[in-house]
Amino acid sequence: MKRSAGLIYTDIYNTYPDVPYVGVYKIRQPALLIRDPEIIKAILIKDFHSFEKNDIVVDENVDSIASKNPFLQYGERWKTSRSQLSYCFTSGKMKHLFPLMHAVSVHMVEYIENEAKLGGNPMDTKELAGKFTCDNVATCAFGIDGKSFVDPNSEFRKVGKRILEPSFSLTMKMLFILLFPECTAFLKIKFICDDVVDYFRNVIKTTLNYRKENHLVRNDFLDVITQMKLKPDDPPLQDDDITAHAISFFADGFETSSIALSFALYNLAANLSVQEKLRNEINEVIRKNGGTVSYESIQNMNYLDCVLSESLRIHSPAFALVKLCTEDYCLPPCSKSGLEVKVERGTPVIIPVHGLHLDAKYFPDPEKFIPERFSDDNKAHIIKGSYLPFGEGGRICIGMKFAILQIKVAIIAIVRHFDIRVNEKTKEPLVIDPNHFLIFAKDGIWLDYQKRNN
Numbered sequence: 463m464k465r466s467a468g469l470i471y472t473d474i475y476n477t478y479p480d481v482p483y484v485g486v487y488k489i490r491q492p493a494l495l496i497r498d499p500e501i502i503k504a505i506l507i508k509d510f511h512s513f514e515k516n517d518i519v520v521d522e523n524v525d526s527i528a529s530k531n532p533f534l535q536y537g538e539r540w541k542t543s544r545s546q547l548s549y550c551f552t553s554g555k556m557k558h559l560f561p562l563m564h565a566v567s568v569h570m571v572e573y574i575e576n577e578a579k580l581g582g583n584p585m586d587t588k589e590l591a592g593k594f595t596c597d598n599v600a601t602c603a604f605g606i607d608g609k610s611f612v613d614p615n616s617e618f619r620k621v622g623k624r625i626l627e628p629s630f631s632l633t634m635k636m637l638f639i640l641l642f643p644e645c646t647a648f649l650k651i652k653f654i655c656d657d658v659v660d661y662f663r664n665v666i667k668t669t670l671n672y673r674k675e676n677h678l679v680r681n682d683f684l685d686v687i688t689q690m691k692l693k694p695d696d697p698p699l700q701d702d703d704i705t706a707h708a709i710s711f712f713a714d715g716f717e718t719s720s721i722a723l724s725f726a727l728y729n730l731a732a733n734l735s736v737q738e739k740l741r742n743e744i745n746e747v748i749r750k751n752g753g754t755v756s757y758e759s760i761q762n763m764n765y766l767d768c769v770l771s772e773s774l775r776i777h778s779p780a781f782a783l784v785k786l787c788t789e790d791y792c793l794p795p796c797s798k799s800g801l802e803v804k805v806e807r808g809t810p811v812i813i814p815v816h817g818l819h820l821d822a823k824y825f826p827d828p829e830k831f832i833p834e835r836f837s838d839d840n841k842a843h844i845i846k847g848s849y850l851p852f853g854e855g856g857r858i859c860i861g862m863k864f865a866i867l868q869i870k871v872a873i874i875a876i877v878r879h880f881d882i883r884v885n886e887k888t889k890e891p892l893v894i895d896p897n898h899f900l901i902f903a904k905d906g907i908w909l910d911y912q913k914r915n916n
């Protein structure tokens with residue numbers, strides 16, 4: 463494939479700088495690419511009811527597990543899953559997960575130290591970030607030790623790699639799911655293969671039995687979801703629902719966060735003054751907190767928040783949001799003298815996140831890494847609808863708090879203990895892999911990690 467759909471959407475966004483929306487074809491189906499943040503805001507928030515479906519279809523008779531993922535649901539089923547899962551992602555629940563995440567970050571620091579001693583530099587930072595988020599999701603969602611940092615043959619890591627990491631078979635599968643959804647049922651194409659589902663089903667069953675027999679409470683996702691009080695009208699949660707929710711936690715939460723973490727580390731390595739400023743903030747907050755990192759102290763690291771926001775702007779894991787118009791809708795005229803445009807029910811509507819994030823109209827010097835754009839004073843000036851790493855409105859990413867926390871925990875641990883530098887093996891400027899529907903650096907992110915004498 464020469465260019466992924468995501469990069470093509472960015473090209474179209476850049477080709478028509480003066481219009482609020484552009485008509486495009488998705489193979490042979492007419493679709494709309496929306497450029498104007500004001501209209502995007504309306505689609506995602508005010509008029510959400512007219513665009514409540516994502517433009518990805520799975521047949522529940524073919525892929526019953528994926529069909530329980532809120533991203534792929536709509537209507538009443540989506541509302542029920544969304545409200546059940548939202549309960550698992552509150553700030554209070556994140557606070558309970560923090561010690562588990564911190565423990566994984568300690569393993570990561572030990573791993574980097576050992577690797578550096580053994581001449582492991584430069585390190586493949588996407589792989590490092592993948593190990594971290596894999597073990598983190600393993601412990602927070604399934605209550606097990608993923609062992610990615612100690613066992614090169616870790617079962618959990620191997621299974622994780624099969625879900626969303628780039629491969630020819632994944633590219634082909636996504637091509638069918640996104641462009642020829644009607645063929646997926648016929649060809650019985652599934653998001654997640656049966657043996658991967660069986661693996662997770664077994665892990666969950668064994669874990670739940672063990673906890674029951676040993677009266678173990680861990681306050682992780684499995685505890686929360688199994689003890690959740692359902693609304694009177696909600697159907698009771700079956701074992702398959704719990705398996706599906708846990709798999710969706712893994713599928714949605716591990717790869718996106720590992721991408722975001724690897725690019726954040728690259729941006730810090732490529733911008734040494736930012737790295738130094740961040741290290742000073744981290745050390746200062748930790749000093750004030752008696753020498754330890756806590757959930758609360760992370761909330762006081764404002765510059766860290768700016769660094770991550772800026773990295774998600776330049777390297778947003780998702781190139782675009784793909785919605786479906788679910789009831790006829792009127793777009794405002796393209797020009798003052800023009801007419802309203804009717805969008806028919808069933809029309810795909812593309813929101814080109816990557817194009818917006820790199821548009822100088824909204825972010826001057828868009829290629830430059832400037833975390834200060836997101837300072838308290840400056841972020842009020844960011845045009846709503848132009849910054850969407852997690853989407854917006856009714857379908858905003860449900861795992862956003864979890865993602866931000868796990869990435870911050872990893873950045874803090876690394877920046878505190880290591881000087882990070884871009885190794886010459888990294889090809890700069892980074893070239894985005896044209897074959898994948900999420901953002902990947904084509905030739906990898908290779909960084910050197912030098913232990914600091916704190």
Ligand code: HEM
Nearest residue numbers: 532533711714715718719722852853854857859860861865
């Ligand atoms: C940096 C990491 C992440 C990024 C950039 C990200 C981004 C997104 C985006 C762009 C959407 C679509 C929003 C829309 O349609 O308006 C989304 C939806 C979703 N995300 Fe994430 N995500 C991340 C991490 C996570 C994690 C950690 C989880 C769970 C553990 C998660 C679970 C979900 C789910 C379930 C949805 C579907 C929500 C719905 O349709 O109601 N994501 N995410």
